[in-house]
Amino acid sequence: MKIKASDLRRILEIILTYEEEIGNTEFEIDVDYYWHIPKEIRYDPYSEPEPADLTLGQLTFDWEELERLQADESRAIGYCLAWLGQILIAIGEEYP
Numbered sequence: 001m002k003i004k005a006s007d008l009r010r011i012l013e014i015i016l017t018y019e020e021e022i023g024n025t026e027f028e029i030d031v032d033y034y035w036h037i038p039k040e041i042r043y044d045p046y047s048e049p050e051p052a053d054l055t056l057g058q059l060t061f062d063w064e065e066l067e068r069l070q071a072d073e074s075r076a077i078g079y080c081l082a083w084l085g086q087i088l089i090a091i092g093e094e095y096p
Helices: 005-021 059-071 080-094
Strands: 033-036 055-058
Touching: 055 059, 059 080
Parallel strands: none
Antiparallel strands: 033 055
């Protein structure tokens, strides 16, 4: 599967426009920690993670990194998408 950055940008714009139209101009996230499953296991449906494979991620850390990016665009790295993804998952599960 290939996804164009321009399509991703447009999709995110459509979703955020919808949220604003229904009154969601801010999102409150009531959770902070989440289970992080390494990508080698996450995308292998035939393996089952061992407890030792799991680590904790933290939404406040992810958001702080994205705020730093907003303040200094030169900090952009590909992994920013993973931080944003975790934030979007939390919002999407809270505001279905």
